[in-house]
Structures are given as C-alpha cells and as structure tokens.
Amino acid sequence: MTETRGVLAPETESEVREQFEAVGPAAQTVTRELARELELSKEEYDEQVTGEVVGTARDALFASLLEVEVGDYEAFEAAQDERPEAEVFENGSSEVDRAAWVYVPFADAFVATTFQSEPDAAVATLRRIAFGRFYREAL
Incomplete structure (x- = not known):
C-alpha cells in the first residue's frame, strides 16, 4: 500500500513553469510574514529580503508541495x-x-x-x- x-504533479515542463509561477505570491507572503515575525525594520527588510531570498522561498515551497x-x-x-x-x-x-x-x-x-x-x-x-x-x- x-x-x-x-499536491503538485506537473506532467510537462510547461506545467512545471506554470505551477512554479503560481507559488510565487505565496512565497512572497511567507517571506513578508517571516520578516514581520522577526521584527525587521523597513530598512532591514529592504536590505535583507532580496529577490534571491524570495526566490529561495519559492524554490522551497514548490519542492515541498511536489506529489510523491x-x-x-x-x-x-x-x-x-x-x-x-x-x-x-x-x-x-x-x-x-x-x-x-x-x-x-x-x-x-x-x-x-x-x-x-x-x-x-x-x-x-x-x-x-x-x-x-x-x-x-x-x-
């Protein structure tokens, strides 16, 4: 058994890209909420929460949702x-x-x-x- x-089971490379893009907003929200919980100031947020950081969050989120x-x-x-x-x-x-x-x-x-x-x-x-x-x- x-x-x-x-929940993510893309069949084609095109579906991989579509589903990856779909988790982008969630990754941004998670990153923003973590920064809020860490009590980062606006300056610290702007300095530390880069596109690369949000991209890493999107990679991790997408991977963690793959159907296995x-x-x-x-x-x-x-x-x-x-x-x-x-x-x-x-x-x-x-x-x-x-x-x-x-x-x-x-x-x-x-x-x-x-x-x-x-x-x-x-x-x-x-x-x-x-x-x-x-x-x-x-x-």
Whole structure:
C-alpha cells in the first residue's frame, strides 16, 4: 500500500513553469510574514529580503508541495515495472524496507529515496533531490 503526499504533479515542463509561477505570491507572503515575525525594520527588510531570498522561498515551497508516493520497497519496484523504460535515480539502499519516490513524466524518470524509518525526512530529502535534478532545469 502506498500513501500519496503533496499536491503538485506537473506532467510537462510547461506545467512545471506554470505551477512554479503560481507559488510565487505565496512565497512572497511567507517571506513578508517571516520578516514581520522577526521584527525587521523597513530598512532591514529592504536590505535583507532580496529577490534571491524570495526566490529561495519559492524554490522551497514548490519542492515541498511536489506529489510523491511513500510505501514499501516492493510498491516502488511495482511502480517501476509500470514504466520499464524510465530511468531510475535511487538514493539509499535497496536493502531497507521502505521508499519514497516521484515519477517525473517530462524526464521519464523515477527519483527515489529509501528509508527504514522517518518517512517525513525521506520525503523532504526526496523532494529536494528531485527539484534540484529535474524541476529546476525545467525552469
């Protein structure tokens, strides 16, 4: 049995760009609210909250919303069997019981992270890896 986490599942590079743009306003809001909570003055805000800072927030927000599957290693193998031509980028060991994975349609690739425990950490790691390897390139 698998569990699906996340809400963004772009099929094409064009959809990646559209969904990435859609999270832009949320990233700006989160950045602004964090600055408010940190009690930054207007001068400090203008100096420290750069376009690069908001861009990093958008990258992190987009990656954290990617749809991934979490299940036992056999479920991951079954997913691969459904797409035998897909390239597989596996992080971790096939000797553990569980995996988190995402299929990246526009690259025809699986990205996976294996784990024994701590699924939340595995999912977070997987999303960062997948974003860096495939989604960032699409942007």
